[in-house]
Amino acid sequence: MLNPIWLKTFVILVDTGHFTQTAEKLFMTQPGVSQHIRKLEIESGYSLIARDKKSFELTEQGRLVYQYALDLVENEQALLARLAFDNPFSGCCTLACSGALALMLYPNLLDLQVLHPRLVLKLKAAPNHQILNEIQTGIIDLGIITDMPNQGLFDVTEIGLEQLCLVLPSNIEANNNSDNLLTQLGLIDHPDAELYLSLYFAQSQESVLTHLNIEEIPVSGYVNQISQILEPVAKGLGFTVLPKSAIDTFQTPERLQILSLKQPVMQTLYMVKKRNRALPARFEVVKSILKKHLDVVKR
Structure with a gap:
């Protein structure tokens, strides 16, 4: 890379057309200006000016170096302008969360967009x-998770609570024999x-459930699409456990019932980003939307 100090001297020399005026502008001696130009010519490998007593003319290489120096100044000014302007309503935000939360949050994020x-x-x-x-590797900017991560690696904010629900078909009569019912239905x-x-x-505080061995419950079906998990439950093919936000987005909730507990089971939601990473202003706008709707989940 050509020395930026010598480039600056060269630009002022071309603009003024005089070694003496260049020296005055830079608070240098005239021999000092000449030295900068010679060093720039040596570094570039070409003569940049053709000297004629006290005047000079640019060589073709000199014209190219002059334009290069002007472009550097313009690019630097443009960069500084971009750095100083952080538009809260422009740019890309990459977010990640569970499928259940995504079903609930995505329409609200679309409204923002x-x-x-x-x-x-x-x-x-x-x-x-x-x-x-993916937060660590920079693929994702901001995430919402349900387990407290390593706070040495992540900045963590508790953002809300979400209820976990055990979901049954609506035509099943739930009674005190919940353990037998679940075994009969299948997961x-x-x-x-x-x-x-x-x-x-673990958190249900129902003795028949806290002592139930998960491995003893038969699996009656499997699906990995969050929007389809409740369909087999609604058809009476089994039960499942999901966050309430997933149940709230199901199109025919009357075909489902939630097992009633004395104390609801809640999981904490954490907003996480990479440790000490400063996110642009647009993320404050996005986070305000997330907090607003996750607070509804909490209540």
């Missing part, structure tokens, strides 16, 4: 471990079913 079309929102449904990995399995089921049993 309709209001601000230059704000590009990309939402991915993924499990906790994938979200954390509609999905990628997070084992995690949700273990949390549900």
